[in-house]
Amino acid sequence: MSNMNTRNSPNGARTANDPDLPELIERSLRGEQAAFAALYERYAPSLYRLAYSVLLVEQDAEDVLQESMVYAFRNLDRYDPQRGAFRTWLYTITLSRCRNARRRKWLPTVALSSLLNIGIEPPAPVDELPETRAAWQDVRESLAQALHTLSPRLREAVALRYGHGLTYREMAEIIGCPQKTAESRIRLAHEQLREAMSAADRAALEELWSI
Numbered sequence: 001m002s003n004m005n006t007r008n009s010p011n012g013a014r015t016a017n018d019p020d021l022p023e024l025i026e027r028s029l030r031g032e033q034a035a036f037a038a039l040y041e042r043y044a045p046s047l048y049r050l051a052y053s054v055l056l057v058e059q060d061a062e063d064v065l066q067e068s069m070v071y072a073f074r075n076l077d078r079y080d081p082q083r084g085a086f087r088t089w090l091y092t093i094t095l096s097r098c099r100n101a102r103r104r105k106w107l108p109t110v111a112l113s114s115l116l117n118i119g120i121e122p123p124a125p126v127d128e129l130p131e132t133r134a135a136w137q138d139v140r141e142s143l144a145q146a147l148h149t150l151s152p153r154l155r156e157a158v159a160l161r162y163g164h165g166l167t168y169r170e171m172a173e174i175i176g177c178p179q180k181t182a183e184s185r186i187r188l189a190h191e192q193l194r195e196a197m198s199a200a201d202r203a204a205l206e207e208l209w210s211i
Contacts, residue, residue: 018042021086028076040069043087046164047094053159054098054152064101068094084173091164091174095156102152139201146196150189157185 027035047068052061072079072093079089150158160171171182194202 018086022081025076025079025086028073036073039073043090044069046087047090050091050094050159050164051098053163054095054156055101060101064094064097067097071097085170088170088173091160091166092176095160095174098156099152142197142201143193146193149192149196154185154189154192157182158189161186 024035024038028039044065048061048065051064051068052058055061055064068090072090079086147155147158156175157171160166160174161168166174168179168182168186172179175182
């Protein structure tokens with residue numbers, strides 16, 4: 001069983017945004033179904049978004065979500081708050097299962113326009129003039145085509161960085177690489193996106209997304 005009682009200090013547990021997390025984990029370890037349900041409802045939506053942004057197939061993302069949550073619940077006693085945030089632990093599990101799913105199905109790097117609907121897009125301009133809307137649609141389409149050129153590893157990095165707003169340190173923990181590697185993957189993704197887009201669309205994207 002976990003030694004959660006020795007890990008529940010605010011600094012060690014890293015639960016500033018989830019003050020009840022240690023209690024929920026402790027209750028889950030005792031087998032309380034209500035605590036399991038609370039953890040699932042709190043974290044499942046973000047884990048599904050991560051899985052879908054990597055796999056781009058709804059059923060595959062749902063399968064990965066279920067596999068990830070089952071694994072997490074069965075291994076809850078192995079979670080160590082001193083080593084990282086609970087959300088980071090769950091992201092790591094989910095990303096690992098995304099990779100397994102991709103290997104099992106040999107999933108292709110399909111069109112990534114779906115990513116633009118789950119937060120991996122720069123903020124739309126406030127201007128609502130028809131010309132602005134048309135120009136913004138062109139940028140979206142150009143970005144979707146450019147994202148199509150990224151490798152799965154670079155797509156993972158983009159999903160974590162822009163889809164979930166993670167820091168490079170958090171990305172490194174989840175991907176399982178040095179922080180510099182996470183940074184270099186984002187830089188490489190930026191370079192490939194620039195190369196794949198027209199000069200006009202690239203300029204608009206750089207202004208809106210700061211890449």
